[in-house]
Amino acid sequence: MPTQQTKQAQWRRRSEIPLILAAVLYLAAYSIQVTGDPDPATARLLEGVIWCVWALFLADYLVSLLLAPSRGRWFVRHLHELVILLLPMLRPLRLLRLIPLLRVLNRTGGDALRGHIVLYVISAMAVLGYAGALAVLDVEQDVPGANILSLPDALWWALTTVTSVGYGDYYPVTGAGRLVAAGLMLGGIGVLSAVTAAFASWLVENVATARAAGEEAAEAQDTESDARVQDQLRTVSLQIDTLTRQLAHGSHSGQGERSGRE
Numbered sequence: 001m002p003t004q005q006t007k008q009a010q011w012r013r014r015s016e017i018p019l020i021l022a023a024v025l026y027l028a029a030y031s032i033q034v035t036g037d038p039d040p041a042t043a044r045l046l047e048g049v050i051w052c053v054w055a056l057f058l059a060d061y062l063v064s065l066l067l068a069p070s071r072g073r074w075f076v077r078h079l080h081e082l083v084i085l086l087l088p089m090l091r092p093l094r095l096l097r098l099i100p101l102l103r104v105l106n107r108t109g110g111d112a113l114r115g116h117i118v119l120y121v122i123s124a125m126a127v128l129g130y131a132g133a134l135a136v137l138d139v140e141q142d143v144p145g146a147n148i149l150s151l152p153d154a155l156w157w158a159l160t161t162v163t164s165v166g167y168g169d170y171y172p173v174t175g176a177g178r179l180v181a182a183g184l185m186l187g188g189i190g191v192l193s194a195v196t197a198a199f200a201s202w203l204v205e206n207v208a209t210a211r212a213a214g215e216e217a218a219e220a221q222d223t224e225s226d227a228r229v230q231d232q233l234r235t236v237s238l239q240i241d242t243l244t245r246q247l248a249h250g251s252h253s254g255q256g257e258r259s260g261r262e
Helices: 005-037 040-067 070-075 079-086 093-107 113-140 151-162 176-260
Strands: none
Touching: 005 040, 005 113, 040 070, 040 079, 070 079, 113 151, 113 176, 151 176
């Protein structure tokens, strides 16, 4: 009979692709809401899609909780996911619902630590940057005096913010926009730190591998040299033994001949 942990792992494998597709659909619907000017019917449809995807993420959370071996411990350790699911009731915070997507993407990183890091960093940078651009455009584009008025402007602002460059040519003027900027800056620091750590780990591993290979080659060369020296010593020893026997045999032969003549 499968254990709770096995059931939870099976659920994660089965839910990966549907949740990723749902998150992409969510992002597309919200993008149309922010960047387009949909008619009332389309707007209601998009709103329905957004809430349906949110319900899927909530269902994934509840199923993971029910299948957890220790529900109390799992609930405490994943309390931030519950907050993320329940908090974004205001439109500028709706893209927080995409954060669980990073956990889903992280499941597909493979068993190797580097696989997790690389996939997580790439997905986090893409989701974080685009979500931040949409969120700030959503709250800034209709405000008097705002300078982030189009998606390209918002994407450029998000790129300079998440990488901590901050040219200052585009900046939020509303409180909600500055809140998005603060989250994007903190997230960018975390992502860049992960990139630095992964690169440093890769360098250290390569240096260690090269050093180990060099030591193995040196040991193999020393072993081969010792074997050649030992073979040469054995050959010389055999030659000395042969010469010694020949000299001894010659000496006995000479003594026998002298005894015969006498």
